[in-house]
Amino acid sequence: QAGADLNFIDFDGGSYVMLAVKFGFPGIMKFLLDAGANPNIPDECGNTPIEVAASKGSRDMVEMLFPLTSPSSTLSDWSIDGIISHVKHFGLKPRDKQKCAKIRAELKQKASEAFKEGKYYVASEMYTGAMAFDPSPDDCATILANRSLSTLRGGNGRAALSDATMCRMARPLWPKACYREGAALMLLKRYERACEAFADGLKLDPTNGDLANALREAQEAAKNARSREK
The missing domain is CATH 1.25.40.10 (Tetratricopeptide repeat domain)
Structure with a gap:
């Protein structure tokens, strides 16, 4: 709002949505999503906010992000439980x-x-x-x-x-x-x-x-x- 760039990316490859996920602020994340922030911007490793939320065990965040996140071709079961299960077993993408x-x-x-x-x-x-x-x-x-x-x-x-x-x-x-x-x-x-x-x-x-x-x-x-x- 007020002209702010909701999809700003910092030097760590993190968007505001990603930062809200990493620091565990579901309220702020919801505010950003409601304001039109893009939930598909990955971090520098290629991990999306929904994957990071799943890695942190934040099911509530995964549920909020799911309807707005583009399906990943690398996940055979594109569902809330499928995403959580995939990240639990395979983890996040490592840094290059x-x-x-x-x-x-x-x-x-x-x-x-x-x-x-x-x-x-x-x-x-x-x-x-x-x-x-x-x-x-x-x-x-x-x-x-x-x-x-x-x-x-x-x-x-x-x-x-x-x-x-x-x-x-x-x-x-x-x-x-x-x-x-x-x-x-x-x-x-x-x-x-x-x-x-x-x-x-x-x-x-x-x-x-x-x-x-x-x-x-x-x-x-x-x-x-x-x-x-x-």
Whole structure:
């Protein structure tokens, strides 16, 4: 209503109807269907909303979707019970790894472009989207580091610290993860902890000039903070 696109598809391949199904909101789904939303738009794996509803055991949603969903040629018994039985026995269609990699790369590229334009919130959202497409452990750490920087530039120190901490857990021997954690702690004015993070990074990469400079700045900030407390 009010000009909204009821069939909008997000970066995860989900329509509004699909999102209502995945999050278990039958009332919202009914509202969307009554307003004319298309119940046949599949997710990135090719699963339709009625199949996802069946996989979640949501018979009420399956019953609402059934009269509006186009029959599938892959199901011999196109009925409410037939759909539920099929999904129960065969499950949903698995993700295509190559397709996931392609979408993940596209989202990371969009995030990088948004960051360069100073659109830090958009960049962090794109990185969040990329996380949904099965990154490897190392790629996950890279995405977390980049999202941490995006939220840091956006002024959200807590979110930046959370991502940096997870980044260090995912890739503990990566100096950049220590740098990201230290930078977030500096924004939060937790200077002593920032010193520890930068020092940890220097232990991993003793010749890293950025870490050395950051450690000196953190030590100076910590010293000044202690002086003000006296």
